Amino acid sequence: MPLIIGVTGGIGCGKSTVARTFSALGVETLDADDLAHTVSAPGGSAYQDIVALFGAAAVRADGTLDRAFIRQQAFAAPEVRARLEAIVHPRVGEETTRQIAQWRGPYGLWIVPLLLEKPGLRERAGRILVIDCQEAQQIARVVASRGLRENEVRAIMATQYSRDQRLALADDILDNSGPPERLVAQVTRLDRFYRALTGTRKT
Numbered sequence: 001m002p003l004i005i006g007v008t009g010g011i012g013c014g015k016s017t018v019a020r021t022f023s024a025l026g027v028e029t030l031d032a033d034d035l036a037h038t039v040s041a042p043g044g045s046a047y048q049d050i051v052a053l054f055g056a057a058a059v060r061a062d063g064t065l066d067r068a069f070i071r072q073q074a075f076a077a078p079e080v081r082a083r084l085e086a087i088v089h090p091r092v093g094e095e096t097t098r099q100i101a102q103w104r105g106p107y108g109l110w111i112v113p114l115l116l117e118k119p120g121l122r123e124r125a126g127r128i129l130v131i132d133c134q135e136a137q138q139i140a141r142v143v144a145s146r147g148l149r150e151n152e153v154r155a156i157m158a159t160q161y162s163r164d165q166r167l168a169l170a171d172d173i174l175d176n177s178g179p180p181e182r183l184v185a186q187v188t189r190l191d192r193f194y195r196a197l198t199g200t201r202k203t
Contacts, residue, residue: 002028003107003198004100005172006125008115010163011156012138012145013131014176014183015111021187028108030099032092039091040065049087053080075155089118106198116161116169127197129190130170133177135163 009015019029039046042063051059054073060066074081100110107126115121115128122128135157142153167173172193174186 002100002103002105003126003194004124005107005109005127005129005194006115006122007109007111007129007131008113009131009133009166009176010135010138010160011113011153012141013133014141015113015131018131018174018176018183018187019109019111021183022109022191025187025191026105027191028103028105030096030108030110032096032110032112035092035095035099036088039095040088045091046088050084053083053087075152075159081159106200107194114160116166117159122169127171127194128169129172129174130166131174131176132163132167133175137177 007015007018016031019031023029038044040050041047047065050065050070054070058066058070058073070084074084096110100108109129110125112121115125138157139150139153142148142156143150161169172190174183174190176183
């Protein structure tokens with residue numbers, strides 16, 4: 001069984017960028033957000049239940065879900081968000097188990113935004129890697145990349161642990177506040193470390 005590195009961090013901290021950098025070193029990665037999109041796409045295991053929850057207003061002309069509408073509704077009402085998560089999370093969990101079982105490397109990355117917040121998730125990981133940056137950077141990055149307003153980003157951040165809480169629970173920390181070359185150096189170091197933990201060396 002490969003070592004599962006649970007990767008988390010606040011929105012905008014660069015989890016996907018870190019995952020791509022590890023992938024370039026041949027490390028297998030699995031992103032919970034990608035799985036959530038898969039199960040909620042037309043034909044996905046959660047699609048019909050999500051449409052039943054939000055109604056026709058949540059469906060675009062091409063049949064795909066209006067994710068901006070759903071996000072707005074979910075973050076405006078905690079009970080709606082809880083019902084949405086009850087639909088999506090079990091399906092994502094099933095697909096996670098299936099895909100991790102196919103990993104062939106000594107370790108892999110399991111990227112989960114709410115890894116620390118949701119009960120029962122962190123226990124599946126052998127180590128917790130927190131991607132860290134300043135909160136002001138988080139907001140600026142998400143506003144620039146996703147077109148959200150600052151208050152929308154802060155609403156999402158409010159559903160996540162604070163920076164201090166995440167850092168206190170980390171086994172490993174990657175500082176993604178600097179230039180790309182600094183990120184690459186940290187990923188290379190962690191790759192060597194994780195391979196050493198598993199008793200393997202890159203060939």
